[in-house]
Amino acid sequence: MAKKYPVRLKVNGKDKSAEIEPRLLLVHLLRDEFDFTGTHIGCDTSQCGACTVSLDGKAVKSCTVLAVQADGSEVTTVEGLGTREELHPIQQGFWERHGLQCGFCTPGVMMAVNNLLQENLEPTESEIREALDGVICRCTGYQFIVEAVQHASELIRKQQRQPVSTENVTAGGDV
Numbered sequence: 001m002a003k004k005y006p007v008r009l010k011v012n013g014k015d016k017s018a019e020i021e022p023r024l025l026l027v028h029l030l031r032d033e034f035d036f037t038g039t040h041i042g043c044d045t046s047q048c049g050a051c052t053v054s055l056d057g058k059a060v061k062s063c064t065v066l067a068v069q070a071d072g073s074e075v076t077t078v079e080g081l082g083t084r085e086e087l088h089p090i091q092q093g094f095w096e097r098h099g100l101q102c103g104f105c106t107p108g109v110m111m112a113v114n115n116l117l118q119e120n121l122e123p124t125e126s127e128i129r130e131a132l133d134g135v136i137c138r139c140t141g142y143q144f145i146v147e148a149v150q151h152a153s154e155l156i157r158k159q160q161r162q163p164v165s166t167e168n169v170t171a172g173g174d175v
């Protein structure tokens with residue numbers, strides 16, 4: 001029986017640990033051990049990008065990373081973006097601009113977009129297309145995805161312009 005190694009990482013803000021074989025890929029750790037099945041597997045050639053997650057703030061294809069390499073890291077999957085009740089602006093943008101059809105590529109697309117918008121909140125169309133270079137969508141022809149990203153970027157900027165509520169702040173500063 002192959003030797004197992006302990007790994008600890010933070011996934012979507014929660015501490016997670018497992019004993020794993022050194023050959024296990026990050027995508028399998030996320031899906032099979034931690035049950036974050038929003039991260040999809042669309043190929044076995046590291047090309048489709050459906051498995052894209054954020055690893056220490058950078059978008060990576062989780063099928064190209066060994067799980068042991070992620071030991072001690074912070075990972076965000078599509079489940080960590082928002083909730084059903086409170087969608088992340090990227091999810092809202094895709095919802096409102098129909099940025100998907102079958103949805104298989106969508107988790108990876110959204111994580112690539114998340115990385116893009118963290119680095120560049122007002123990307124041009126060609127910057128959006130370039131950022132999506134590593135993620136293959138078989139359905140949409142990309143136009144609606146690009147429009148969804150532009151809409152998401154507007155939603156985030158609008159959110160940032162909103163003044164912070166002082167409703168619960170008393171004169172003494174207590175909440």
Ligand code: FES
Nearest residue numbers: 042047048049063
């Ligand atoms: S599953 Fe296709 S690139 Fe990872």
Ligand code: FES
Nearest residue numbers: 101102137138139
């Ligand atoms: S929406 Fe079907 S693969 Fe992209």
